[in-house]
Amino acid sequence: MLTLIKNGIVYSPDFLGKKDILIVRDQIGFVEDEIRQPSDFVEIDVIDAEGKYIFPGFIDSHVHIMGAGGEGGFRLRTPELMLTDVTTAGITTVVGVIGDDATTRTMASLIGKAYALEEEGISTYIHTGSYQVPVRTLFDRIEDDLILIDKVIGVGEIAIADERSSQPTVEDIAKIAAAAKSGGKMLGKAGILNIHVGTGSDKLSIIEKVIEETNVPISQFQVTHINRYRELFESAKQYAKKGGYIDLTTSTDYKSLETTEIKCSKGLREIIDEGVPLENVTFTSDGMISLPTYDEEGNQTGYKLGLPKYLYEEVKDAILEEGVPIEKALRVITANPADILQIKKKGYIEAGRDADLVIVEPDTLEIVDVFAKGKKMVEGGKPIVFSTFESKKE
Known part of the structure; x- marks a missing residue:
C-alpha cells in the first residue's frame, strides 16, 4: 500500500529537482527532498530512481477507445484500445471520443469501454456525441449526460470545415456550446466543446463567428487537428493568442508530413518562439484511427493504426530534436489538458494528486x-498489467 520512490529528478511538469515521492494507496502522499524509511514499520516498496527523471502521467484527451475507421468498408474498422497501448506509452488518463461513425459505435458502448479501461487500471473520461449535429447523446439532452454520467466531461468531437460534417451553422454550434457550459457548470466540469477541424477552406471561421456574435466564451472550445496544413496552423496560432485552446494531433502518416501536415514537435517549437500562450496548447494522439500508408513515390500501399504511443514520441522529439525545454514540452500532455478539462487530480506531481507517474532515462527519455x-503498470520498459483478453507480449 506504500511505495517510496527515491532520488528521482522530478518535473511536475515544472522542474522540482531531486526529490523523494511517497505513494499512499492511489495518491501522492508526500514530495520531499528526503523521505527516510522508518525501521519497524509496515512494508514499503522502495524504488531507487537515482539519476532518472520522473514526470506526471500523460493525459491523452482524444482517443477512439472503441476503435475508429470504417470509411471504405467495414473491414477498415480499427480495433478497440487495449490497456498496454497506453500504459507502455506513459499514458495514464484518456478521454474517449466516437468520431464520424455514430451508427455502429454508440454512447452506451463508449461508456462501457471507458469503465472497462478504468477497471483495468487507468483513468478514463469521455465526451458525449460524435461528428454529427444534432448531437447524439445517451439521455435526451447534452446537459443530462454531463450531469448524470460522471465520466462525461465535455461534448465532441463535432466536425466543422469537413465534407463529412453535418455542416453545422453558427446557431447550431452556439447552442451546443451553451448546453455544454450549462451542464458542466452544475458539477464543476469544464464542459468543453471539442471541435474536429477538417481541411475545408473555412478553417475556424464558424467558431470565430460564435465568439463574436454570441455570449459563448472562447474558453468553451478546444479545436483539434490544427496541424493538418500550414494555413490552418497559422489561423490556430492567432486563435490561441486570443485565448482559444488548440490541439495538435500526433498520429499521422509519411505522405502527409512530406506534403501538408506540421510535425507536432516542430509546431510546438514555432508556438513557443512566436509567443503563443503555451498553457492553451495540447497534444493528443487521435489514437486508434486508421491511417493510409504510402511508399517513397507517394503511392498508397495500405493502412496502419494511429497509435497512442505517438503522443510521447512527439514530445520526445520536441525536447531532443527541437530543443524545447522539458518542462515546456511536458505541459502539452500533462498540466495543460488537466487544467483545460478541469481534471483536478491529474497533470502534476504534488501531494494529494493521483499517483500517476512516468520514470524515464535521462539521456534518451525512454x-x-x-x-x-x-x-505499477510498466516495469523496465515492459508491461506487467494487461487487459483481460490481451495477449501477454514477451
Whole structure:
C-alpha cells in the first residue's frame, strides 16, 4: 500500500529537482527532498530512481477507445484500445471520443469501454456525441449526460470545415456550446466543446463567428487537428493568442508530413518562439484511427493504426530534436489538458494528486516504469498489467 520512490529528478511538469515521492494507496502522499524509511514499520516498496527523471502521467484527451475507421468498408474498422497501448506509452488518463461513425459505435458502448479501461487500471473520461449535429447523446439532452454520467466531461468531437460534417451553422454550434457550459457548470466540469477541424477552406471561421456574435466564451472550445496544413496552423496560432485552446494531433502518416501536415514537435517549437500562450496548447494522439500508408513515390500501399504511443514520441522529439525545454514540452500532455478539462487530480506531481507517474532515462527519455493511480503498470520498459483478453507480449 506504500511505495517510496527515491532520488528521482522530478518535473511536475515544472522542474522540482531531486526529490523523494511517497505513494499512499492511489495518491501522492508526500514530495520531499528526503523521505527516510522508518525501521519497524509496515512494508514499503522502495524504488531507487537515482539519476532518472520522473514526470506526471500523460493525459491523452482524444482517443477512439472503441476503435475508429470504417470509411471504405467495414473491414477498415480499427480495433478497440487495449490497456498496454497506453500504459507502455506513459499514458495514464484518456478521454474517449466516437468520431464520424455514430451508427455502429454508440454512447452506451463508449461508456462501457471507458469503465472497462478504468477497471483495468487507468483513468478514463469521455465526451458525449460524435461528428454529427444534432448531437447524439445517451439521455435526451447534452446537459443530462454531463450531469448524470460522471465520466462525461465535455461534448465532441463535432466536425466543422469537413465534407463529412453535418455542416453545422453558427446557431447550431452556439447552442451546443451553451448546453455544454450549462451542464458542466452544475458539477464543476469544464464542459468543453471539442471541435474536429477538417481541411475545408473555412478553417475556424464558424467558431470565430460564435465568439463574436454570441455570449459563448472562447474558453468553451478546444479545436483539434490544427496541424493538418500550414494555413490552418497559422489561423490556430492567432486563435490561441486570443485565448482559444488548440490541439495538435500526433498520429499521422509519411505522405502527409512530406506534403501538408506540421510535425507536432516542430509546431510546438514555432508556438513557443512566436509567443503563443503555451498553457492553451495540447497534444493528443487521435489514437486508434486508421491511417493510409504510402511508399517513397507517394503511392498508397495500405493502412496502419494511429497509435497512442505517438503522443510521447512527439514530445520526445520536441525536447531532443527541437530543443524545447522539458518542462515546456511536458505541459502539452500533462498540466495543460488537466487544467483545460478541469481534471483536478491529474497533470502534476504534488501531494494529494493521483499517483500517476512516468520514470524515464535521462539521456534518451525512454520510459522505464509507469504508475497509474499508485499501481505499477510498466516495469523496465515492459508491461506487467494487461487487459483481460490481451495477449501477454514477451
